[in-house]
Amino acid sequence: MYQPDDLRVCLTADMLRRVALRLRRRALTTAAHAADHGWLSIPRLEAGDPLPGALGVGKLTSGASVGVAEWTAPPPADVEPAALRLALLRHRYREEARLGPEAVSAASADLARWRGRLAEWATLPSEPIHAPYAAQTLEALCDDLDVPRALDVLDGLMDDEGVAPGARLETVLQLDQILALELPAAIGTR
Numbered sequence: 001m002y003q004p005d006d007l008r009v010c011l012t013a014d015m016l017r018r019v020a021l022r023l024r025r026r027a028l029t030t031a032a033h034a035a036d037h038g039w040l041s042i043p044r045l046e047a048g049d050p051l052p053g054a055l056g057v058g059k060l061t062s063g064a065s066v067g068v069a070e071w072t073a074p075p076p077a078d079v080e081p082a083a084l085r086l087a088l089l090r091h092r093y094r095e096e097a098r099l100g101p102e103a104v105s106a107a108s109a110d111l112a113r114w115r116g117r118l119a120e121w122a123t124l125p126s127e128p129i130h131a132p133y134a135a136q137t138l139e140a141l142c143d144d145l146d147v148p149r150a151l152d153v154l155d156g157l158m159d160d161e162g163v164a165p166g167a168r169l170e171t172v173l174q175l176d177q178i179l180a181l182e183l184p185a186a187i188g189t190r
Contacts, residue, residue, distance in 0.1 A: 011085065012093040012145065018178045019141045082182045083108040089147045089179070110155075115186035117158055118169055122187040127166035129174055133157045137175050147179075154179070 084099070086107040091097035133153060140149035154175055157168055176183040 008088060008091075008093060008097065011088055014180070015089070015093075015141075015145060015147060015178070018180065019138075019145070022138065022178050023142075079104055080108060080111070082180075082185075083111055086111060086151075086181055090151060092148060093145055111181060111183070114154075114158055114172070114181075114183055118172060118183055119186040119189060121165040121169035122184075124165045124169075126170060127164050129171040130157065130163050130167045133160075133163070133171050134174060137178075141178065150175075150179070 083104050084107070087099050087103045088097060090103070090107070133156070136153045137150045140146045140153060143149070154172065157163065157171060160168070163171075172183055
């Protein structure tokens with residue numbers, strides 16, 4: 001069992017930073033990461049680094065702060081970092097999350113399925129993003145950082161045959177800038 005308590009604090013802070021960037025508000029880090037979290041798509045920041053971004057929509061209020069704890073353990077050797085990130089994001093940040101091999105395996109399977117769909121769609125004509133899905137995802141993220149609900153919206157978009165593949169591709173690419181799951185990884189490999 002992984003016990004990612006400190007890592008979840010860093011991941012939560014990173015998600016808040018990414019939502020802030022998307023909403024074009026300013027965020028300010030208040031503690032430095034003592035370890036390199038780049039393996040999990042969490043950039044190393046120094047105390048006081050100004051970041052363009054936003055806090056202040058929905059229940060994410062202006063002036064909110066998140067403490068960032070040190071986490072120095074290396075990633076488990078047999079786990080793709082994006083799969084661990086997805087498995088962690090499937091739990092509300094306020095809820096306990098203990099990840100066993102099944103949870104990480106399920107996350108790996110979802111990543112493979114989603115990446116395969118994107119690789120397929122990338123061979124088709126592009127279209128503008130699907131605004132309703134993008135808005136639903138952002139709404140979930142602004143509602144007390146409800147990432148599990150945002151992931152449900154993403155999963156619904158992946159399977160919605162009523163939305164053109166090019167629009168699904170562009171929408172997912174935009175959402176992955178926030179989720180940082182490396183979803184375009186398989187594009188161009190087929």
